[in-house]
Amino acid sequence: MSELPLKDPAPADDVAEGEPRPGHIRKPVGWSMIVIAVLVAVSAALVWRRDGINGVTEILTHDLSLFGGILPRVLAGCLLGAFIAEVLPHEKVSRSLGPKSGLKGLLIGAAFGAILPGGPFTAYPVASALLAVGADFGATIAMVVSWTLIGYGRAIAWELPIMGTEFTLWRIVISLPLPVLAGALGRFVYVRLYPKGAPE
Amino acid sequence: MSAALIIDIILWGSVAAVGFVAFRRGPTVLKVSLREGTMDFINIVPRIALGVIGSGYIAAVIPQEIITGWLGPDSGWLGVLTATIAGAATPGGPVIGFSIGAVAMKAGGGPPQVIAYVIAWALFAFQRLLLWEIPFMPARFVWFRAAVSLPFPFLAAAIAMAIGKP
Numbered sequence: 001m002s003e004l005p006l007k008d009p010a011p012a013d014d015v016a017e018g019e020p021r022p023g024h025i026r027k028p029v030g031w032s033m034i035v036i037a038v039l040v041a042v043s044a045a046l047v048w049r050r051d052g053i054n055g056v057t058e059i060l061t062h063d064l065s066l067f068g069g070i071l072p073r074v075l076a077g078c079l080l081g082a083f084i085a086e087v088l089p090h091e092k093v094s095r096s097l098g099p100k101s102g103l104k105g106l107l108i109g110a111a112f113g114a115i116l117p118g119g120p121f122t123a124y125p126v127a128s129a130l131l132a133v134g135a136d137f138g139a140t141i142a143m144v145v146s147w148t149l150i151g152y153g154r155a156i157a158w159e160l161p162i163m164g165t166e167f168t169l170w171r172i173v174i175s176l177p178l179p180v181l182a183g184a185l186g187r188f189v190y191v192r193l194y195p196k197g198a199p200e
Numbered sequence: 201m202s203a204a205l206i207i208d209i210i211l212w213g214s215v216a217a218v219g220f221v222a223f224r225r226g227p228t229v230l231k232v233s234l235r236e237g238t239m240d241f242i243n244i245v246p247r248i249a250l251g252v253i254g255s256g257y258i259a260a261v262i263p264q265e266i267i268t269g270w271l272g273p274d275s276g277w278l279g280v281l282t283a284t285i286a287g288a289a290t291p292g293g294p295v296i297g298f299s300i301g302a303v304a305m306k307a308g309g310g311p312p313q314v315i316a317y318v319i320a321w322a323l324f325a326f327q328r329l330l331l332w333e334i335p336f337m338p339a340r341f342v343w344f345r346a347a348v349s350l351p352f353p354f355l356a357a358a359i360a361m362a363i364g365k366p
Binding site for chain 2: 032033035036037039040043044046047055056059060062063064066067070071073074075076077078079080081082083084085086087117118119120121122124125127128131137140141144145148149153154156157158159162163164166167169170171173174175178181182185186189190
């Protein structure tokens with residue numbers, strides 16, 4: 001960290017692009033973290049009562065190794081999100097994925113979600129970056145739903161071997177219309193919930 | 201070559217490709233985005249740590265048999281509803297989610313119900329919402345997305361019933 005310059009990171013280069021970088025959405029440790037922490041603590045206590053301290057440490061070692069394996073991918077996802085937020089031209093994003101982008105915006109969002117590599121560690125940082133550079137809720141919903149239902153990563157790694165080819169393929173075929181429908185429903189509800197634009 | 205390795209290669213390849221585009225915009229653009237990404241990573245690690253390290257305990261106290269029981273044999277729309285609730289309540293990662301689906305299928309669960317289960321799990325399993333989606337995304341977006349996703353397990357089951365597949 002020490003090699004990073006200490007001055008404000010909003011340099012002239014950014015301004016030369018004509019687009020100030022949007023602030024990242026960073027939330028302080030909120031109630032959701034507290035809910036998770038309580039849930040984990042209660043569950044760990046139940047495991048301890050049921051299986052003793054061995055049960056607790058067994059799960060801990062397993063999950064620690066899982067965590068170690070995931071970390072590099074989380075870093076990759078964060079970098080991908082940051083690069084995308086920096087590189088994508090905001091006007092173009094708000095035109096092709098913004099509230100007025102119509103069906104085409106939902107289709108672009110869905111296609112983007114389907115080809116996005118990686119797991120939740122990529123999908124959510126990238127989706128967050130899209131929101132920050134001008135995509136609306138509808139297109140971002142289409143992207144996230146498409147990643148979760150049509151994305152090949154989880155299907156190849158987990159669903160094919162466990163559920164079998166026939167189930168997986170039909171499940172994906174049935175899912176094909178869902179991302180665009182979810183995005184459209186999202187837009188439909190959003191403009192009625194917030195007729196004067198987003199709160200905050 | 202394992203699927204996980206292929207996915208890692210595609211993932212880091214994409215990072216390198218977009219990073220190169222950033223570098224072509226100028227070293228400062230690259231430097232700023234590298235720092236933004238690293239800061240995001242540092243901010244997110246404690247939350248992911250809590251989620252990943254804690255999720256084993258949550259999965260351990262919700263026995264899989266309970267959820268498999270909810271899926272039950274072919275049971276029409278009531279079965280689709282319980283399957284959707286079961287999908288939302290399933291803790292743990294993809295292995296647990298899909299294994300429960302596979303067990304339910306073998307135990308005589310109807311394909312539309314299992315489709316509804318898998319899709320509900322993919323769309324709004326509570327643990328993924330809390331552990332993965334909330335840390336990265338604005339909470340308002342996450343709840344909104346989950347809410348508008350509610351009809352879709354039912355729609356998917358309806359499509360599966362209509363076409364008689366899988």
